[in-house]
Amino acid sequence: MTRLLVVDDEATVRELLSATLRFAGFEVTSAATATEAVAAAVAEPPDLVLLDVMLPDLDGFEVVRRLRDQRAEVPVLFLTARDRQADKITGLSLGADDYVTKPFDLEELIARIRAILRRTSGHRNDVLTVGPLTLDAEGHQLTKAGQALRLSPTEFRLLHYLMENAGRVVSKGQILDRVWRYDFNGDTSIVDTYISYLRRKVDDADPKLIHTVHGVGYVMRKP
Template sequence: MRLLLAEDEKSLSRAVTVLLRKSNYEVDSVYDGEEALAYLSSGNYDGAILDIMMPKVDGIEVLRQLRGRGSRLPVLLLTAKAEVDDKVLGLDSGANDYLTKPFASQELLARIRAMTREQTAQTTSQLHVGNVTLDRATFELSTPSGSLRLSNKEFQMLELLMCNPRNLISTERFLEKIWGYDNEAEINVVWVYISYLRKKLAALHSNVQIKARRNVGYSLEEIS
């Protein structure tokens, strides 16, 4: 699950980013509302954490513009303000939840789980293509021959392929979706993870293959 964190206090942003990554979230961090809007326009996120008091564009306005686009992305607002009126304004603007700073790490994680729970529940926990099953809850890849647990990025890549069987997915799309909007990962990292997945699919005697079309992308295909 990928989250956008928009928090202009850089020390807090770094601490929250470390916490979320240790909890198996993918995180992109920005420091003002303009950046937040630009990142959110990519549609690559499963949730957003927005500080209200940000430079350029505040968190409430980011939220209003996001909802104005018709987005139902789960949003948690962070703020040092504790007044009831501020909470009401945030919730009336379309926030899913509200957390006042300072906050406990476990409460932040619980709030994120709660606001994304409905979205997660609406998504089937298992994907099936050919004789391959991918369990979204356990990261387990299985066939009638056995099972293996995937790493976080292996899981995200195969999930994207299995959600779009037979459709070509470009290297750039993998980089943007999995490594992040402005990540400096080399383009060949996608090929490396594709190689890992191919070996695991072969080890499990799957009847699907990850096929490459040169300079275009990758697709998941059943073997005829």
Template structure:
């Protein structure tokens, strides 16, 4: 991972030895870590600490992981919750995801897998925190507002940067013109939606995407970036 300074993680488990093991590992990786031994303490701590990621055990006395997940998500700040369970039960996974969990891991798990899950959630929900993230041939440096494609820095306007970043971060998903306008130009945009076509055409030129194989058009639906 390129940079994790300033990224806050909260660990919640009623087993102190698990908390200690995970805390030492994550602190060594550079994360800012806080721990809680029960669900209610986790909810209270979350309000002040506002973690980017919560690693939350399901089975705890009192307020269990499911209820803690629901309460933390209700606080209102952006947070990714990875739930831990001792049993691989589909019903439990569905319940956790329905209450707002973003990912699920079954105990026992490797620390490397946990790191990979954390990084995946950060890339999805907090890409700017990572400084620079890589997706296929693209490198996005949100701090420098710079995108590198096939090892070449693209000359992009601020709007082109935001549009291409949005499409790369959502690669494989067809994005409608309305969704693009709402996200890149904001909801108060009063122009015509053909402005999206103009910017897509410009991006294709800068990406040398003459055959429209990178940025694909789905007539009546929108656009999709496909990565190798």
């Protein structure tokens, strides 16, 4: 059974979410603090974490940072009253898979959860090679000239999308739809930010693999 971890300091929210998600067929555990959440996610990684930003000890952004520092690559969906665009971009830039603001529709939330689970499990079914890069989607591993590289879950999905479309120009809108599946109301700056992350981590030598097509998007080309 798919296991979810609900993290929220409000007991009523935890209870409502847990009951609803169990009724939808998920196994659910919960945590009221950031410290409890990190310990639970590292000890027994769930299939997805539903995470509030405002917690009594540390904020949700710091929870994601600590999970990534401990190499816990569990998918994260922020569920919070913090609705500023800057907060959304911060959360997603840290590697979260979605950002939902309160109040929220329970049916839509469940649909988003299922979409993340399909996306994070469905792409792990092949091995792609472009130049010195080899990406094993099933094993969630990346090597460059035989040397292992570490990427965040979002960076991994973005690189996977570019590699599976090698030689084909993909627009920022297509990338948002495939990698994030999130409506940024026309703001595609998050794509540029993550492309820069990838360039620093996997494409820092010549010949370059990731190319900008001005006014269109990006393309990965074999050297």
